[in-house]
Amino acid sequence: MSFDVVGFDLTEGIIHFLKVFGGVLAAALFAAFLISILKNGVSGAGLFFKGLGRGCSDFLQTSPKRVWAITVLTWREASRKKALFVFVIFALLLMFAGWFLKGSVDRPDLQIKNYISFILRAITWLTLPVMLLLSCWGIPTDIKNRSLHTVVTKPVRRQEVMLGRFFGFTLVGSVVLSVMGITGYYWTVGQVPQEARAELVSRVPVYCNKTSFTNNQGGKEDTGINVGDIWQFRSYIAGGTKARALYKFDDLDLDAIRQDKRLRMEYNFEAFRTHKGEMDKRLLCQLTIVNNKSDLRVPLPIFEIQEFSNRAQEKTITLEESVSYNEEGTSTVKTANLFDDILEGNSITVEVQCLDPGQFIGMARPDLFIKMPDRSFASSYFKAVFGIWLQMVLIIVIGVTAGCFVKGPVATLLTFGIVMVGASGLSDLMRGLVTGTQNGGGPFESAYRMLFHMNPTTEIDAGPLSAVMTVLDTIMIGFLWTIQHLFPRFDFFNMSQYAANGIDVPWNATLLPSILVTLAFVIPCLILGYFSLQLREMEAK
Amino acid sequence: MSEPENVIEIRNLSKDYRDFWGRRKVQALKSLSLDVKKGEIFGLLGPNGSGKTTTMKLLLGLLFPTAGDVKIFGEPSSNVEKNERIGYLPEESYLYRFLNADETLDFYGRLFNMSKAERKQRCEELIQQVGIQHARKRPLKEYSKGMTRRIGLAQALINNPELVLLDEPTSGLDPIGTRDMKDMILKLRDEGKTVVMCSHLLADVQDVCDRIAILYGGELKVVGKVDELLKSKDQDQFLTSALSPEARADIEAVLKKHDAKLISSDRPTSTLEELFLKTVQISQENPGQRFVSEEKGSDSPLDQKSEAKD
Numbered sequence: 050m051s052f053d054v055v056g057f058d059l060t061e062g063i064i065h066f067l068k069v070f071g072g073v074l075a076a077a078l079f080a081a082f083l084i085s086i087l088k089n090g091v092s093g094a095g096l097f098f099k100g101l102g103r104g105c106s107d108f109l110q111t112s113p114k115r116v117w118a119i120t121v122l123t124w125r126e127a128s129r130k131k132a133l134f135v136f137v138i139f140a141l142l143l144m145f146a147g148w149f150l151k152g153s154v155d156r157p158d159l160q161i162k163n164y165i166s167f168i169l170r171a172i173t174w175l176t177l178p179v180m181l182l183l184s185c186w187g188i189p190t191d192i193k194n195r196s197l198h199t200v201v202t203k204p205v206r207r208q209e210v211m212l213g214r215f216f217g218f219t220l221v222g223s224v225v226l227s228v229m230g231i232t233g234y235y236w237t238v239g240q241v242p243q244e245a246r247a248e249l250v251s252r253v254p255v256y257c258n259k260t261s262f263t264n265n266q267g268g269k270e271d272t273g274i275n276v277g278d279i280w281q282f283r284s285y286i287a288g289g290t291k292a293r294a295l296y297k298f299d300d301l302d303l304d305a306i307r308q309d310k311r312l313r314m315e316y317n318f319e320a321f322r323t324h325k326g327e328m329d330k331r332l333l334c335q336l337t338i339v340n341n342k343s344d345l346r347v348p349l350p351i352f353e354i355q356e357f358s359n360r361a362q363e364k365t366i367t368l369e370e371s372v373s374y375n376e377e378g379t380s381t382v383k384t385a386n387l388f389d390d391i392l393e394g395n396s397i398t399v400e401v402q403c404l405d406p407g408q409f410i411g412m413a414r415p416d417l418f419i420k421m422p423d424r425s426f427a428s429s430y431f432k433a434v435f436g437i438w439l440q441m442v443l444i445i446v447i448g449v450t451a452g453c454f455v456k457g458p459v460a461t462l463l464t465f466g467i468v469m470v471g472a473s474g475l476s477d478l479m480r481g482l483v484t485g486t487q488n489g490g491g492p493f494e495s496a497y498r499m500l501f502h503m504n505p506t507t508e509i510d511a512g513p514l515s516a517v518m519t520v521l522d523t524i525m526i527g528f529l530w531t532i533q534h535l536f537p538r539f540d541f542f543n544m545s546q547y548a549a550n551g552i553d554v555p556w557n558a559t560l561l562p563s564i565l566v567t568l569a570f571v572i573p574c575l576i577l578g579y580f581s582l583q584l585r586e587m588e589a590k
Numbered sequence: 591m592s593e594p595e596n597v598i599e600i601r602n603l604s605k606d607y608r609d610f611w612g613r614r615k616v617q618a619l620k621s622l623s624l625d626v627k628k629g630e631i632f633g634l635l636g637p638n639g640s641g642k643t644t645t646m647k648l649l650l651g652l653l654f655p656t657a658g659d660v661k662i663f664g665e666p667s668s669n670v671e672k673n674e675r676i677g678y679l680p681e682e683s684y685l686y687r688f689l690n691a692d693e694t695l696d697f698y699g700r701l702f703n704m705s706k707a708e709r710k711q712r713c714e715e716l717i718q719q720v721g722i723q724h725a726r727k728r729p730l731k732e733y734s735k736g737m738t739r740r741i742g743l744a745q746a747l748i749n750n751p752e753l754v755l756l757d758e759p760t761s762g763l764d765p766i767g768t769r770d771m772k773d774m775i776l777k778l779r780d781e782g783k784t785v786v787m788c789s790h791l792l793a794d795v796q797d798v799c800d801r802i803a804i805l806y807g808g809e810l811k812v813v814g815k816v817d818e819l820l821k822s823k824d825q826d827q828f829l830t831s832a833l834s835p836e837a838r839a840d841i842e843a844v845l846k847k848h849d850a851k852l853i854s855s856d857r858p859t860s861t862l863e864e865l866f867l868k869t870v871q872i873s874q875e876n877p878g879q880r881f882v883s884e885e886k887g888s889d890s891p892l893d894q895k896s897e898a899k900d
């Protein structure tokens with residue numbers, strides 16, 4: 050298991066959001082303005098600005114009391130229409146799940162992962178579809194039954210209807226999710242055998258900001274060697290040469306380490322063999338701590354890479370408060386103090402080398418991390434549940450918005466489609482197109498190549514035609530880029546794998562971006578839904 | 591700004607229902623102009639599909655006019671604030687069927703930002719008034735049609751509105767309920783409220799309405815004060831005490847002598863039903879003909895009919 054945990058840049062994220070949001074908003078306003086003028090002639094301009102003004106004043110007059118009334122209504126509706134039936138299914142699942150999960154792996158500690166992923170998956174697959182259906186059918190049913198007629202002829206603003214529905218479904222979902230989450234927690238803990246409970250923790254990794262490498266001759270490089278692996282996640286260093294990988298960890302929480310009286314690291318290197326070597330031996334690897342200020346080098350004991358192990362303990366390297374080591378080049382045994390000699394202020398640099406000549410070890414940025422003192426299992430588990438909650442909120446807001454435009458079944462399909470696209474991420478083709486790394490150019494150029502049976506790598510002769518195609522493709526790709534950002538990226542939200550692997554969910558790389566993605570969708574969706582409800586007649590069509 | 595005398599002003603209002611592609615399906619209203627004055631009970635009549643409900647929905651901003659405009663309390667109908675002063679009873683009570691009567695009234699009370707005490711008091715009053723105390727804790731899905739109508743009316747009155755729009759308020763009600771409804775409407779007028787109602791029960795309309803309009807095929811055919819519309823101009827009517835056979839025999843003589851005890855003398859009024867049927871009949875024969883405009887103040891269809899007979 051590897052995560053490429055990328056810290057999230059808040060400012061960049063916000064700028065990004067403003068770009069997409071602003072772009073779409075400007076386009077939408079312009080389109081609305083045009084339509085208004087086409088429909089109503091010159092007076093259309095006035096109508097457009099009046100509508101806009103009314104929209105703003107309506108939003109300012111939102112009454113929390115009315116929103117709450119509709120929230121309560123939604124809660125009652127869901128509970129009285131037996132939507133809470135999902136609890137029963139959940140309970141049934143839990144009662145019988147034990148039969149299927151038990152005994153699938155011999156070692157009890159390895160089952161922990163199964164239990165955790167099972168429970169989190171069960172919660173996800175029970176709550177999200179139910180909430181999707183509920184939120185997509187709420188407003189359309191209201192319109193179809195015309196119960197909305199009775200509501201909007203009261204002094205209710207349209208966005209209050211939407212907000213009320215949104216909060217109502219969120220309330221329903223939150224209750225369902227918390228009951229399931231808490232039950233699931235005790236169920237998981239109960240399923241894990243007593244002797245394996247100690248492994249039920251959340252590790253708190255601190256990843257380095259940047260790795261650097263030296264090549265076989267000792268020269269500086271940004272990356273290691275590409276061994277031709279298709280997946281270019283890791284880069285490699287050759288064994289028995291001067292090739293090294295350097296991990297520099299900054300901003301460590303010194304107080305926590307002091308309290309723990311030790312520093313732990315965990316690795317997840319990959320071995321890459323060019324020859325069989327000794328059959329029963331694994332690759333040898335050594336870490337050296339480098340203090341750049343005092344030029345102190347502390348080589349740690351050589352170890353075998355436990356490449357097939359899933360157990361965190363077997364891959365953990367611990368530095369006690371005082372470390373004794375063999376000085377490099379001599380055989381004098383020395384001791385170094387963790388806090389005084391090894392740590393450079395609050396950072397530390399680790400050098401990795403492979404000792405087997407002719408073999409390679411591969412590593413990516415997250416493959417070596419510092420383990421801060423473990424947190425309880427509850428920490429990662431409930432953060433994962435929170436991740437499900439965020440996905441749920443996102444689905445609800447998209448569903449409610451879709452319901453403001455179209456009928457229930459269409460809204461369901463639409464929301465489902467958006468979620469699917471968001472969850473599966475962009476295809477490589479799309480990503481290549483959008484980032485410009487795709488061979489053969491954008492849609493227009495590709496069509497041209499297909500027509501004339503041209504290879505994607507053949508150069509097209511420069512000329513007016515190719516210029517036109519480039520311009521058209523740029524526009525298309527800009528459009529695709531925007532469209533791409535209109536789909537929420539659900540991959541942020543998948544915190545279950547952290548919990549299942551016993552890693553605490555990081556705030557900066559996962560929690561914060563998911564919260565922001567959710568917020569970034571809630572606000573524009575509300576505006577969209579408001580205008581749809583405002584501008585459409587409340588007749589069932 | 592001083593309160594306008596006309597609570598509702600409708601000017602050249604037209605409404606086309608269109609399908610998804612924007613093609614016209616039905617022309618439900620054709621250039622309707624009407625005023626409703628403060629404090630009156632206004633009856634909107636017409637055969638099925640003549641555009642009464644459409645007019646109400648346009649008034650409330652549930653539908654958008656194709657042409658023309660509507661003002662309520664001098665404000666455009668798209669204005670949400672006007673709803674503070676309006677009560678609306680839809681054609682069928684479109685309520686949340688999983689709520690019970692108390693919860694329903696409480697919910698709509700909240701939409702007016704009423705305080706808890708206010709809601710409770712109002713709820714108590716209205717449930718008494720519409721007579722569903724016995725069923726107040728049962729969900730509306732178990733209600734009979736008449737009971738649903740009653741809670742629908744209670745819902746419309748929750749905010750003590752100045753203008754009440756009632757779309758067929760008596761449909762589905764039993765005779766007692768109908769009676770109560772009529773009393774309630776009259777009471778609303780006594781309180782100075784304005785009421786606009788649609789109904790097919792003409793006797794009731796005749797009893798309670800001050801003014802009526804008759805729509806036919808989306809066009810306004812008749813509008814005016816009920817008593818004026820129903821008055822015939824070429825007949826007189828006398829009401830006497832009970833007569834013995836001799837007295838009855840004498841009556842012509844007595845009348846000739848001009849000294850009978852006259853209890854009342856009036857122009858006979860026909861029933862509203864007659865007016866309605868004749869309006870519809872003539873409209874079918876001569877589409878496009880309009881009889882009464884208040885400005886002209888002439889020509890009732892009833893008179894027309896009698897002229898046509900001669």
Ligand SMILES: Nc1ncnc2c1ncn2[C@@H]1O[C@H](COP(=O)(O)OP(=O)(O)OP(=O)(O)O)[C@@H](O)[C@H]1O
Pocket residue numbers: 588589607608615616617618636637638639640641642643644645681
């Ligand atoms: N949602 C709609 N879509 C299309 N046409 C409609 C719609 N609602 C009403 N109509 C049409 O508009 C016309 C007027 O309908 P409306 O409901 O206003 O009549 P009404 O006078 O209230 O009739 P009733 O006495 O039956 O209640 C009818 O021809 C009707 O078919």
Ligand SMILES: [Mg+2]
Pocket residue numbers: 642643644681757
């Ligand atoms: Mg009707």
